[in-house]
Amino acid sequence: MKNKALFFILMIVSAFALAACGSSDQTGEKWSEIEEQGEVVVGTSGTLYPASFYPEGSDEELTGYDVEIMREIGDRLGLEVKFEEYGVDGLLSAIKSGRIDMAINDMEVTEERKKEFAFSDPYKYSYSTMIVREDDLSGIEKLEDLDGKVAGGGATTVFAEISRHFGAEVKTYGNVTNDVYLRDVENGRTDLIINDYYLQSLALKALPDIDVTLHPDLKFHPTNSAIVMPKDAGTLQQKVNETLNEMREDGTLTEISKEFFGGKDASKKPDEDIREIEGLDL
Template sequence: MKKVFFILTFILTGLLAACGTASEDNANQEEANNTENNNSETAESDGQKWNQIEEKGEIIVGTSGTLIAASTYEEGTDKLTGYDVEIMREIADRLGLEVKFEILGIDGMLPAIQSGRIDVAVNDIEVTDKRKKQFAFSDPYKYSYTTMVVRKGDYSGINSLEDLEGKRAGGGATTIFSQIAEHFGAEVITYGNAPNEAYLRDVDNGNTDVIVNDYYLSKFGVAAFPDFDIMLHPELKFHPTEQAVVMPQEATVLQTKINEKLAEMRDDGTLSELAIQFYKEDASKKPEGEIEEIEGLDL
């Protein structure tokens, strides 16, 4: 009887062990299938934006059309041009795509990427850690730093970043430059998608005191309106920046495609040629000299 009981116990144990192995095998297989499906979905998501663009043969690019030297209209025409615009034209051409520009205010560009209204945006948009949590960026095509447009004579009473306290600074609501101005206590006056002239005229006539902005854009803005009593601050050079193409965070295939073409353009001199054409300096390379870093900015 003991022998029979032992045999039955052995058989039952074997059956239970077999069931356990089958369950584990099923669980492992299910996990493997889920992993494979997730990887497949990720790959599909990564490539979806590029596939859509390639299928229609067109990339939709958000830009302002109001940014001197970067995104603007040729005088007296409706032709959109500028450093950022021509870079995107060249990238699209090398990818075998048509390019369509959608004119938007800077404050509407990033939301337009998220909604799918546009595929990418170029408008001298700075790469920051906070933005990289929501968007993907190409490799930089422009390197610069930040300065100020002030009134001649007294520099609008500004001799340091700390002197921004209590000043009125013209700028876009969501720009990094406005965040810098606010960080140092300035009141930011916003304009929507207004042309450069509106910002600069207000500094000239005293409606505002200062514009905190990119060095290259500020230089060309001031030069374009010689009758205004304004200038670049000669002593303030701070917050080094990198500008790039912005796109949806998951669009890694599109990001790779754009980076490949930017690398080609850097190697064959196209980026330098375009930078010198529009900025009279090679903005595709990092500027020389000491540039003050600003601590405590949450960018």
Template sequence: MKKKLLFSLLAVFILFLGACGESDETEEVEDQVWADIQEAGEIVVGTAGTLFPASYYPEDSDELTGYNVEVFREIASRLDLDIKFEEMAYDAMLSALKSGRVDIIQAGPREESREIFAFSDPVKHSYVTMIVRSDDLSGIETLEDLEGKVAGGAATTVYSDIARKYGAEVKTYGNVTNDAYLRDVANGNTDLVINDYYLQSLALTAFPELDIQLHPDIKVHPTTNNVVMKKEATVLLEKVNEVIAEMKEDGTLSEISAEFFGGLDVSKEPDEEIIEIDGIE
């Protein structure tokens, strides 16, 4: 009788172990993205390589750096992975992610993109402002004054959506450096550039010779930057969120931010009073 009971208990124990193994294996199979990354030992990242201070090459250097880049490097390191960067224009990044050319990018979540992609917890908080000519603010006092103006920007960003919402024409660019946008405002080829507050503030310091400035009164649309991956990458998303939480807890995100944003901490929500724009995600 005792032998029979012992055999039964052993059988149950073996079945339990088998069930655990199946659960782990199912989790891995459900996230083929993570399984492929683990097999390769490398995570492939889509980034611009032309946008100071997010993703750029310092003068006289062939080493890619920037806030986005160093956040990616830290995530890869904590996941015990090598990292490879693929440089491309912003408008190409979501397509590259969807096709599997890259594993992750950084972008802000939007309703339609949330249906296709998964977004991590934020690694950056900011809001939207605009660069205009210093002498007359490009004739812009309120958002309604964008009617008939020309805004430089990428075609598929929330910044261009804001420009179009208020009647501006959007002049699109390829994967160009910041100075192309800024010089066009200064010489009158465009009237403004709508973009992230922190990025634009630092871009201005790099080109003091240009007669342009941040608009003093327009602060709208709070934004976040998140790590983006395929919707089905459930295990990868969980692991990236765990790493981001660790980086916030131990101060790493704040340290990286201070390095690239003049001592400011973009990993925390700004204290500014920011106006929401109806109809803009």
């Protein structure tokens, strides 16, 4: 009887040990695969200035804040970085399908996304602003005035959710460049674009001939941007976080940010009075 009880206990202990090993192997599988290949495949849009874009007159050398951060992470981990371009709405599905190992494209960390994906520590802190027509601010004085307006954006972005939350219709686009969005606001096809403060500020600076502007009074929804990975890629997540922490401590994140954000450090939390949006389920 004692031998049977001992055998039963050993079986339970073995089962727990095997389960633990299986879990560890699963979280490390993605990193082992990447390390063996010596290459990490990263999804990005290539059309999001200044996070991920091609310099004017070049269609060969992708660059940007996010792109150069990813290249630096690859260098420090001894990996070649291969970029694959997708529209914003296609990046998360590309991770799920295994077509890419991770995505970096000013992707906001949300509770809903964390149910399906793993995120690195944030490499960028910001908040949302709104591009409107220059002559009349598109008839918008407060966020509640979005009711009945048309907002340009990607279908599955957080910014589209904010627009819908306040009653706007969202006009969606494929993987198009900033000038397409801005000219649609200028000519009245849309009324506004909600997006990141840093990205919108620099987009306007790069396209000064388009008669649109940042809304002078609306700053809302503080954000954290991070690298997105498969949910079970625990070891990969750890490696990326360790590298990002090194880059933060040695000033590399600040240096890259100032290069692409007009001397501003987007790697640190902004000191601004920013409106939190109540009831927004992200």
